Amino acid sequence: MYGGGYIFDEPNRKQLREEQLHDDPEKLAAFEERIAKGEKIEPGDWMPVEYRRQLTRLIEQHAHSEVIGALPEGTWITRAPGFKRKLALIAKVQDEVGHGQLLYNAAETLGKSREAMINDLLSGKSKYSNVFNYPAMTWADVTVIGFLIDAAAIVNQVANAKGSYGPYCRALERICYEESFHLKQGHDALIELATGTPVQKAMLQDALNRWWQPIMHFFGPPDKVSQHSEKLMQWKVKMASNDEMRNQFLDAYVPKIWELGLTLPDAHLHKNPETGRWEYTDPDWDLFFKVINGGGPCNQERLQVRKWAETEGRWVRKALMKPEERKVMPVA
Amino acid sequence: MSNQSYDPRVNRLKLGSTDDPIKVEEGENWNIYEVFHQEKRGAHHEHVGCVHAPDPQLALVFAKEQFGRRKKCVNLWVVRSADILAFDLEDEDMFANNMEKTYRDASGFKVMEKINKFKGAGKQPPAKDGKEK
Amino acid sequence: MTTAQQQAITDLITKMADDELILGHRNSEWTGLGPIMEEDIAFSSMAQDKIGHAWALYRILQEQLQGQDPDQFAFMRAEADFKCCHLVEMPIGTYDFSLMRHFLFDHAEAVRYDSLQQSSFEPLQQLSRKLKGELKYHTLHADAWIIQLCRAGEESYNRLQAALETCLPLAFGIFEPAKEEQELTGANIYPGERALFERWMDNIYPVLVNASLNMPDPAGISPQFGGRYGEHTPHLRPLLQEMGEVFRLDPTANW
Numbered sequence A: 001m002y003g004g005g006y007i008f009d010e011p012n013r014k015q016l017r018e019e020q021l022h023d024d025p026e027k028l029a030a031f032e033e034r035i036a037k038g039e040k041i042e043p044g045d046w047m048p049v050e051y052r053r054q055l056t057r058l059i060e061q062h063a064h065s066e067v068i069g070a071l072p073e074g075t076w077i078t079r080a081p082g083f084k085r086k087l088a089l090i091a092k093v094q095d096e097v098g099h100g101q102l103l104y105n106a107a108e109t110l111g112k113s114r115e116a117m118i119n120d121l122l123s124g125k126s127k128y129s130n131v132f133n134y135p136a137m138t139w140a141d142v143t144v145i146g147f148l149i150d151a152a153a154i155v156n157q158v159a160n161a162k163g164s165y166g167p168y169c170r171a172l173e174r175i176c177y178e179e180s181f182h183l184k185q186g187h188d189a190l191i192e193l194a195t196g197t198p199v200q201k202a203m204l205q206d207a208l209n210r211w212w213q214p215i216m217h218f219f220g221p222p223d224k225v226s227q228h229s230e231k232l233m234q235w236k237v238k239m240a241s242n243d244e245m246r247n248q249f250l251d252a253y254v255p256k257i258w259e260l261g262l263t264l265p266d267a268h269l270h271k272n273p274e275t276g277r278w279e280y281t282d283p284d285w286d287l288f289f290k291v292i293n294g295g296g297p298c299n300q301e302r303l304q305v306r307k308w309a310e311t312e313g314r315w316v317r318k319a320l321m322k323p324e325e326r327k328v329m330p331v332a
Numbered sequence B: 001m002s003n004q005s006y007d008p009r010v011n012r013l014k015l016g017s018t019d020d021p022i023k024v025e026e027g028e029n030w031n032i033y034e035v036f037h038q039e040k041r042g043a044h045h046e047h048v049g050c051v052h053a054p055d056p057q058l059a060l061v062f063a064k065e066q067f068g069r070r071k072k073c074v075n076l077w078v079v080r081s082a083d084i085l086a087f088d089l090e091d092e093d094m095f096a097n098n099m100e101k102t103y104r105d106a107s108g109f110k111v112m113e114k115i116n117k118f119k120g121a122g123k124q125p126p127a128k129d130g131k132e133k
Numbered sequence C: 001m002t003t004a005q006q007q008a009i010t011d012l013i014t015k016m017a018d019d020e021l022i023l024g025h026r027n028s029e030w031t032g033l034g035p036i037m038e039e040d041i042a043f044s045s046m047a048q049d050k051i052g053h054a055w056a057l058y059r060i061l062q063e064q065l066q067g068q069d070p071d072q073f074a075f076m077r078a079e080a081d082f083k084c085c086h087l088v089e090m091p092i093g094t095y096d097f098s099l100m101r102h103f104l105f106d107h108a109e110a111v112r113y114d115s116l117q118q119s120s121f122e123p124l125q126q127l128s129r130k131l132k133g134e135l136k137y138h139t140l141h142a143d144a145w146i147i148q149l150c151r152a153g154e155e156s157y158n159r160l161q162a163a164l165e166t167c168l169p170l171a172f173g174i175f176e177p178a179k180e181e182q183e184l185t186g187a188n189i190y191p192g193e194r195a196l197f198e199r200w201m202d203n204i205y206p207v208l209v210n211a212s213l214n215m216p217d218p219a220g221i222s223p224q225f226g227g228r229y230g231e232h233t234p235h236l237r238p239l240l241q242e243m244g245e246v247f248r249l250d251p252t253a254n255w
Helices: A013-020 A025-036 A049-074 A083-108 A114-122 A139-160 A166-194 A198-217 A230-234 A242-258 A285-295 A299-319 B008-012 B056-068 B089-100 B111-122 C003-028 C037-064 C070-075 C095-116 C122-150 C154-175 C181-186 C193-210 C236-249
Strands: B031-038 B045-053 B075-080
Touching: A049 A083, A049 A114, A049 A139, A049 A166, A049 A299, A083 A114, A083 A166, A083 B045, A083 C037, A083 C070, A114 A299, A139 A166, A139 A198, A139 A242, A166 A198, A166 B045, A198 A285, A285 A299, A299 C095, A299 C154, B031 B056, B045 B056, B045 B075, B045 C037, B056 B075, B056 C037, B056 C122, C003 C037, C003 C095, C003 C181, C003 C236, C037 C070, C037 C095, C037 C122, C070 C236, C095 C122, C095 C154, C095 C193, C122 C154, C122 C193, C154 C193
Parallel strands: none
Antiparallel strands: B031 B045, B031 B075
16 A cells, blocks of 8 residues: 655755765766656666665655555454455455565665665664554444555555656556555445444544544645655656645545545535635644654554564574575566 | 553564564575566566565465466566676667667568559559559 | 255364364464565465355355355354364464464365365365365465475474474364264265375375474374364454454444
């Protein structure tokens, strides 16, 4: 699932900017011309230091989001009601792990090993989508995640799939195909509750109320405060602004919630008929930054669970390690 | 962990403290194998991605589920990424003039033009639109 | 088909399905937590397959043997009516245990379905033919892991040897004989637990030898029986409660 529109900034930008000064101007011009023509960049190509750094960060965070995203839903596998929902849920959570695998591979083509990325996740150095730092408390939460958060992720991923880096685009092509199943199964499970008994409707409405703010946070801070440079747009690393993607999401999915007789907890939420854009109450952006920095309800638990998994699996991995073997990063 | 999780599975695990340092060693995720799948008999094997595995046998076992669990697939190949030899991308210019060498391509030979010319020569001159009267 | 045969088939299918349902749930607990991503994906697929097999078997009960709706039967049944063996009920433990359980169980499953390809009971015969390829992958996966880890040094070898010793009495419990078994063996519906046990031993033994694992003397192992007659370990009840938790919020609803 889930890129999350926002690339979290790391503190060491200045140092790398200096390195970027050493980028050969001729090669840079050829690189930018290639991207302007709509051609893809491949792993063996020359690329600016900053391009490699930003892409690594973007793809790595996307991969972490998949791996962590498997947790809040994975917890519901044993409880999922009935064979059809259960099998769909396991298959979906499995896909998320699979997406993480594809994305780590894509990031590895840029030179950072999967092991290094996992270490940065565990140490908190590298971030993942904020939305997974909230608990999935009821079955209705699973349907809201499956429908709306996957939908938001699709908006983001479809945009990124048009980016400039070949391996990332190829991974996203397959991911988007599988996401269409996620979205459909999520929508189906959500409709079942929305059109069901009073108990079901109430639990769904409650879940929507709780998840709305994290969903509004999903695409990141408004363009007016977001620090993303023109350069990332020009290099086709970032493909659409946070507000653009948020608007696109609201336009496609708010009507699908309203048509089921459900409400969203923002009285101001509406589409301005003149501008064609959605207007809404700003979610709490201070909270957004607090959660990024570890202050969400589940940050600690998510990382603890990942640490448990890495620790439990270590003997298996170490037993079959062959440090003497020649190893290169994925070729494509 | 002091707090109960909403996740019954998490409550069953014995989670350590978040401060325990855990570092995955370089190489712990094994070597990298490129995966090629064959969608149906008669088709080429095509590159679809890669898996991390300790040896070719487990690479195949893993590739089967990561790259063969959806859609049609009848066969898979794996090969260690380190064993793939490829041209440098900078050498793309070696292929650059392919499209100009029309003598290698069916489109480079205008057979019908010649036939029509031959047929037209023995009879009346062809009409302006190229068709015979 | 006689009433006694019908009952005996129902019993056979129920225990097969309950085994797969419960072990499928157990193994799916590793989804997202596996030792490495690639294995996580593979193990999760096999957990899905097991739950899928259970579903198919419950459908045979429903369609051919006047059984209940599969969802109701699987997720709302009382603990005492479950016929799964104790092996599948155990918590996931560590990966050595889960892998060894997977190895022992999936070979037993493969032997069972293989014998059912000749069953005179058409629905089981068809299902077993359909699942052949899936089971081939499951045992291939299990064999590869067992052999590789046993050859990969002392720690992993010792872990698997210990897991084998823990699992064997439980795995022998898979083959707990049923009272009405001769109803089925006589009618060529299936060959009976004793015959399956022997074929299973024939299949796992070469792999264990290949892995240099020491097979304890079977005569010295007392099988952990009881599951087929509704007596279960304390681990089953909490799992069943979890499995039915959402359904019970509103039993009148569709989920």
